[in-house]
Structure formats: C-alpha cells, structure tokens
Amino acid sequence: MKIIIAIILAMGCASVAYSQVLGYSDKEDLGNGLVKVKSENSYGIMDKNDNVIVSVEYQDIVFREGRALLIKDGYLRGIVDSIGNIKEVNGEYKVHPKYKYVSEGFIPVSFTIKNLLKSMEKWGYVDTNGEPYKLSGKIKGGRFMGKKGVVLFDDVTPFVNGMACVYVNKEGWRHIDVSGKERFILEDKKPVFRSSVHKGECVIVAEDGIKQYQENEQNKALVKKILSNTATLINMPENRVVFNEGVLELDSLRRVVKYTTGNDSIVFIEKPRKVVVRQVVVPDDTLSLEDILKVGLSPKVLRANSGGRARVKVKIQNVSDSKIEGVSVVVECAGVKREWDGDLEAHSEASLSLNISAKFSVKSIKRNVIIGITYKGDSMEQRLPVTINRYTPAR
Numbered sequence: 001m002k003i004i005i006a007i008i009l010a011m012g013c014a015s016v017a018y019s020q021v022l023g024y025s026d027k028e029d030l031g032n033g034l035v036k037v038k039s040e041n042s043y044g045i046m047d048k049n050d051n052v053i054v055s056v057e058y059q060d061i062v063f064r065e066g067r068a069l070l071i072k073d074g075y076l077r078g079i080v081d082s083i084g085n086i087k088e089v090n091g092e093y094k095v096h097p098k099y100k101y102v103s104e105g106f107i108p109v110s111f112t113i114k115n116l117l118k119s120m121e122k123w124g125y126v127d128t129n130g131e132p133y134k135l136s137g138k139i140k141g142g143r144f145m146g147k148k149g150v151v152l153f154d155d156v157t158p159f160v161n162g163m164a165c166v167y168v169n170k171e172g173w174r175h176i177d178v179s180g181k182e183r184f185i186l187e188d189k190k191p192v193f194r195s196s197v198h199k200g201e202c203v204i205v206a207e208d209g210i211k212q213y214q215e216n217e218q219n220k221a222l223v224k225k226i227l228s229n230t231a232t233l234i235n236m237p238e239n240r241v242v243f244n245e246g247v248l249e250l251d252s253l254r255r256v257v258k259y260t261t262g263n264d265s266i267v268f269i270e271k272p273r274k275v276v277v278r279q280v281v282v283p284d285d286t287l288s289l290e291d292i293l294k295v296g297l298s299p300k301v302l303r304a305n306s307g308g309r310a311r312v313k314v315k316i317q318n319v320s321d322s323k324i325e326g327v328s329v330v331v332e333c334a335g336v337k338r339e340w341d342g343d344l345e346a347h348s349e350a351s352l353s354l355n356i357s358a359k360f361s362v363k364s365i366k367r368n369v370i371i372g373i374t375y376k377g378d379s380m381e382q383r384l385p386v387t388i389n390r391y392t393p394a395r
Helices: 004-020
Strands: 024-032 034-039 040-045 052-058 067-072 076-081 086-088 106-114 119-127 144-147 150-152 163-168 172-177 204-205 209-215 221-228 234-235 240-243 247-250 256-261 263-269 293-298 301-303 309-318 324-333 335-346 349-357 364-375 378-388
Touching: 004 247, 034 052, 040 086, 052 076, 067 263, 076 263, 119 150, 172 204, 204 256, 293 364, 301 309, 309 324, 324 349, 335 349
Parallel strands: 301 378
Antiparallel strands: 024 034, 034 040, 040 052, 067 076, 076 086, 106 119, 144 150, 163 172, 204 209, 209 221, 234 240, 240 247, 247 256, 256 263, 293 309, 309 349, 324 335, 324 364, 364 378
16 A cells, blocks of 8 residues: 555656646746746747747747847747737848847848858848838948848947947948938048937047037037047947946947946936835836837828828837826927827827928928927927928829
8 A cells, every 4th residue: 555655646746847847937927918938948928828829939039119029040030019919021130139129110130142252241120021121321331232222231230219320341330310311420430339329319439539429400420528538449248338448338229328437427328216115116107208108200201292291190109018198299390390198008109190391392302300209297309300202293
C-alpha cells in the first residue's frame, strides 16, 4: 500500500512539474480581452478564452500609438493593433535595432540595395500599411531608389513632432519633416549628433560645440542656449551621448532629457510624477500632452479645387488607456481657423477638416498647419507642413 501511495504522489509531482514546463513564463494584460504571453524567449497574444491571436513566435511585442510590431529574426512580419487585428507586411524589412515601434505612423527599417559588386544596407521608413515612405524633397547625400521616390540614408531615427533625424556619411545628421523638407538647417556644418524635436527645440552637436536650437520661418537653426563651446565625443551607449564636456541623456524617442556636466545639470524634459493616493496610481494626469495625444495630417499633399480651396484633415489621436475630457483644439492655416472642444475616449481619434485658400500662380506652394491643443492647463503646439498643388482644369 505504501508503494502505491508513493507512486501516486510521484505521479502528482511530475504532473505539476510538467504543467509548469508547459506554462508561460510571463503574462501581461493588454486590455480589450487580450493577454501578451512569453514562452521561452518568444512572445504572442492570446484572448480571454485562451485562443491564439498572435502566434507565440515573435520578439517582444511592444505597443505604442495603439500598434505593435511583429518581429521575427529581426525582420518585420506584421503589425497588430490593440484589439488584435493583424496587418501582414510584404517585403524584407529589417527593423531598426534601437527603434522597434511605430512613431507618428512610421517605422524605421532597412532596405537592401544590390549591385554587381556588393549589397548595401540602407535605412528608411515604411508606414503602418507596410508601404515604403516616399519623400517629396531631395536630401543631400540621400540615395534614391529609381523612380519610386524612396530615399534611403545611412541611419535614421523615429519621427517625433513631425520631424526625424537622418544620417548621411558625408553630410552628418540632418533633420527632415514628413514631406522630406530639410529642417533646422545649419550651413557648412557636419553635426555628429542631433536630438529629436521637443516643443519646437532640439540639441545639435557639431565642431563648434553642444547647443540648443530653435527654428525660424526659413527653417534655419538659431542658437537658443550654448551648453558647451567645444564637443569631444567619447562614446554613445544606449540612451546617452558622452562627451568630455558633459553627458546628454536621451529618452526612447531620442529627445534630450538632461545635460549633465560635473555637478551641474540642465533638465529639458521633466519626468512624470506618479501621484499615489491610497496605493492608487494616477499616471494620466502626470503625462504631458505630447505623450497622450498624437497629431497628424491627411493627406500631406493637397490639390486645389476650381474654387481655389484645398481641404486638409487634422487627426488628433488619444493613445492613452484613459478617457480625456475637455480637450480644446485650434487649427489654423493661411488665415483660416477651426476650433473644437470635446472628449476623447481611450485609443480614439477626432478629425477636423480645414479648407485652405489656394489661389496662386506657381505650380505648388507649401503651408504650415498650426495645431494648438489645451488640456487641464497644459498646452502644446505643432506645425505640420502640407504641399498644395495648383488647380489644373481637365482638358
């Protein structure tokens, strides 16, 4: 009898151990009835009924702007949204190792260029439909892929505030906007570092030092503050740029958070303060508007109609997990203004249309759409460029 009991107990222990082996090493509630699971070093998504939504075979699935990349062996295989819809991606795009997420609708990826002698890896962008992003402007040193309008660089960073930093070996770092136009222009300089734009400002490091810049109406970079008149680069570990003169600390979007030299420091982005009341954390009230609201234009290239007007749609997206009540939005362009007040549910979007005056004699013009948003005493302003083509009657 004792032998039988021992065998039963041993079988029970084996069953528990076997169950642990088959279990997931990590689970994370994603909301909307979805759970991210980890098995060995692979991730997937299950629903509340334990059905597989995303096969457990991808690298870590990180959501940003309501979407996450499905990456396998470094390559982009698809995009999943917050309710489990999957968009497959065609093409062999390697995801940038530093920026494995969607930012303002674009994903930094590599393209392979092949010729008779060798193949080269260059960097560009695809949108959330997996389509290569085509720049309308020409950037010095950028490599054009035939007549497709796709421009590639030696390195790229995410789009932030409608702009991204791109690197060309012979020219150094440059800022471009979503239309491909160069921004924060510095003549006769080859910057070794440019930060992402935050509230209309950035940090640029060149041979004449480490400086904070703003931009004028001609897209020229103007010095706002000198952090150092020299810049001797030591190394660039993750989220830091180390000089003899000081250290730039960066966030995941390549924005400068703080500059430290010796015992002194300058803070550029305050860290959100977590308010705890009876062990309840209320993070949404501590986040900046730029963290919870994303702004975009559709389309970015307009065509005037016979009445001399062009219509653009402004999209304001709540990327947080909470409802935002009492948002005020003012949209302006070329003397035309539109205002909107209302609430935004979690992961929802509001759209405002603006009819812009487009009477001109040249083939096309560029305008800035200015979007001002106010919420609970915090405010943000973004200037997003649009190109308007002249009306051409059908023949």
